[in-house]
Structures are given as C-alpha cells and as structure tokens.
Amino acid sequence: MTRRSSLPIVALVVAVSVFGSSAAWLQQLRERMFPAPVQREDVLYITSGEALRRLTVGYNALTADLYWIRAIQHFGAIRLRLAEHARGIETGEPVPTGFPLLHPLLDLTTTLDPHFNIAYRFGSVFLAEPFPGGAGRPDLAIALLEKGLRVRPDRWEYMQDIGFVHYWWREDYQSAARWFERASQVTGAPWWLRSLAAVTLAEGGDRRSSRLMWQALYESAEIEWLKRDAERRLAQLRVLDDMDALQALVDELANTRGTPPAGWGEAIRAGLLRGTPVDPAGLPYLIDGAGRVHPSPDSPLLPLPVEPKRIGPLAS
C-alpha cells in the first residue's frame, strides 16, 4: 500500500492563499488609487406591484418581506444621514430633503402581501409626520391605511390610525372624531375608542386629547419601535406640562424679586421645589437670562413637538 503524499494539498492551500491575498491586496490598492464614488442614491427599478406579483411567480409574501426590509433600511438610512449632518459629520453626500421611496416601497410591500399589517401602521406614522421625522405626506398615509381597510375592513387599528393622522397632522378634529367613532363600532374594538372620539370632538387640539391619542397608540402598537415612539411622544407632552408649571413658578419668583432667578436654588430654598427639576429623560430644566424655562439642549426628547394651534396649557 502506498501512502498518498500530502504535497498537492499543501501546494493547493499555498497557491489559493497567495493568489487570494494578492487579489485582495490589489483590490485595496485600486480602491486607494481610484476611489469609487459614494453611491447611496436609492433606486426603485420596479414600481408596479402588479408586475412584481407576476415576476415573483407566487412567492409574493417573501418578496413583500424584502421590500419591507428595504422600506425600513431606506427610512433608517436617511434618518442616520440627517443625524450625521446634525452632528456636523462630513460625509460628502447631499443632505436628504425627504423620504422619496418610503411610500412606493410601502405600497409595493402591501400590494405583494395585502395582509402585512405592520406595513400599514408603520407607514401611517412615518409617512404622515413632517420632515425630518417622516415624509410629511398625511394624504399618502391615509391612502395607505384605506388600502389596508379595503382588505381588512375589520381592522379598527387602521381606522384609529386614520383618525390619528387627521388629528395630529391635518388638525381636522371633526374627521378624526368620525374615524375614532367608526373604529369604536368594530366588533372587538377597545372601549376607550368611544371616549377618544368624544374627547376629540369636544376638545380637539387640547393637550389632554393628544395624550389620550398617544396613549391609545401606545396600547395598540404591535411592534416595539412604534411603542417606543408613542412612549417618547408621551414623555414630550410631560415636558410641555412641566415647562408650563415651572414657567409659572419662575414668573412668580421674577415678580416677587424684580428679576428672574438664575437657577433653581432659590425655589428649592423657598420650599417650592424639592430639588432641581428634571425632564423624563433625567436631564435638568434650565432657566435662560430672560427667565424662560427650557429643557436641557442635551435632552434626547428634543425637538419638542410643534403643537397644533388649539393646544394650550392644561386647564387645571
């Protein structure tokens, strides 16, 4: 019996290593000498959902998943670029001015998989919100949700979301109340939708109804991201409440001593506050030279929402 020599294997390993590492080194060298232009421009080659349905030969749900992932990536990538720009990081790319592919991607996703619940709900939130938080297209958000309702007329969550878009981004409280009312009539809808409809109709634009709205969204959110977003909005409303209360306190002190206080020490010593007031993120509120109360510029809750016209301090 002859022993097989291991030489050919060793030679093969050596050859592959040498050629492979040389090719990698050469590629690195080429990239240094001729840097490839940064290309992060999103392109959508197929825009027709019906065409895609045919091209995927029956594997529609899986293709819908891929488009859903693309929608998330598109949204996240633009948010990231905006954050980089805000922090002054030079990327050599133009600053994004919108989310041009968000609606087409969500539309394709929901055409391929008409039961893709979260695509409708995610879409409504991020299509409606003004740029840079979202695409600033409440009309498209409503259209997407109505598309979902045509497939699942029993989904009270979509009706609630349409009401939400009307309320928050169109300031159309009548329509919002109508949608909440419609949602409350669906079998299995939660009881609080009826009171939400009533409060919206009576006090639309009030911070209390806004809080109710975000609380409702928080309760019905199916994914962690939406839940966290609603939680953040609720915290922002608390900041607005805190600022109103603290501003009243500072104004009172300013009236008493003639000039606004420079910090919270005086109010604490007077027993008006137990300690330095902090926002829900744990950062202290500040008083500027003109006696106006602000959240800390480092607060993760900034920027605070621009409140609809009718929103004002809570009537106590």
Place this chain on the structure above:
Amino acid sequence: MRAIGWIAVNVFRESVRDKVPYNLVLFAVVLMGASYLIGQLTAGQDIKIIKDLGLAATSVFGLFIAIFIGIQLVSKEVERRSIYSLLAKPIHRYQLVLGKYAGLVLTLAANLAVMAVALYAVLAYVAWTLGPVVARAWETPALDPAMLKAVWLTFAELAVVTAIALFFSTFSTPLLSAALTFALVVAGRFSVDLRNFDQAVDAPAAVALARFLYWVLPNLAPFDVRSQVVHGLPVSMSYLAVTSLYGVLYVCALLAVAVFIFSRRDFK
C-alpha cells in the same frame, strides 16, 4: 403492487445516493443565517419573515427536486441503457412508471418532513430568544400548527409537478422536459388570469381558448396558502380536502397518459 413498491424504494435510495438530502443542509443553513440577519434588519417582524422564508424555501427546494429528478426518472434509464435489463424483468411498464413516481413522491415527502422540523426548530429558538413580551404582538404563535397545512398543500403541489415532469420525461429529452414542466408550473400559478381573460381581451375565440386552457392546465395557485397561514387567516379542512383531491385527480390523469405513452414507446 409489490413491484411498484420495490421500484419506489429503489428510486428513494438512488436519490439519497445522488446526494439529494444535501439540499436539507442548505435549507437549514439558509434558515439559520436568515434568522440572525432578519433580527438585525427588520422592525419586529422576525417571526413572520422566518415563516415566509421557511415556507417559500420548502416550496422552492421541493420544486427543484421534483423538476430536476422527475425529468430524469425515465430518461436516465434510457440514456444508461439500463431500461433494457429493467424491461426484461417480470414487471409491467405501467409498474415502472408508477414505481418511479411513487419513489420520487416518497423522496419529496421525506424532504418536506425534515424541512418542516427544521423550520419549527428555528422558530422555537427565535421565539425563545425574543421572549414572551415580544410574542404578544405576533399575529400567530411562532410554533403555529397551522403551518403544517401550508406544508401539506406544498407537498400536494409538488406531487402534481412531479407527475408533470414524469409525463414529459416519458417522451421528451431532459432539457425540453425541464423547460416544459417549468412553463406549466408558471402557467399553473397564474391560471386565474386565464379565467379572467375576457376582461382583458374582446375576441371570443381567444377567450374560449383561454377558458379551455384554464380547465386543462394544472391550477396550482390554490395550493399556495402560505400567506394565509402566516397571517393567521383561516384555511378550512374542507378547502384542504378539495384542493388535495383536485391534485390527486390531476396526478391520476397525468400518470394515465404517461403510462399510455411509455407502454407504446419503442426502445430499439
């Protein structure tokens, strides 16, 4: 019946020898890799996407096996000239065709069973890592037994596809058989368009032809309940029964024609 059984067992053994089970390893690797990547890429849709991917992969892998082995079932014997020694044995030609078909269906059943177990295992692992709080948001439980309905109808669809491939392989070359089988699978998945042809075209003759093709070509779209199952929509047992029975009848018709052609084929 015994002869059919022996031929079927031999086809199954041959497919194992031909390393068909390798696709199961690939399936498992795809699923495990995907489950990790999906966790990084999606917003809370991990379980849905793993189910979609797993069920679609089950169908695609099965389709490849059904087509590429199905078209060789007869042609390989002719090519290797082993058909002469086979026909010299005390078996009828119809037994050979039916045995070959049963063997490949057995291979597909074993593959699908292993893939279903792998899918459930990956889902169980992902569900365990995500925890019960996240699970409350899912449309259906991670280990939803209803997924077996989709797997069953995938199996029924593959049984039809295998019969189509075998039918073509009794009189055509492997390459042409593969092309024709694939074309029929695509047409079968869009057969609803043939039924609604009158909405797109005004010519009565064309509409009549489309309607004829709708009834003659295999209607494979009803075998796809993957999306319904993943979204927790009801798929009744009567639907499963009617669709499966349609598959059985279509397979019987195809095998009858295949047996007829094969019985008259001259191998000299």
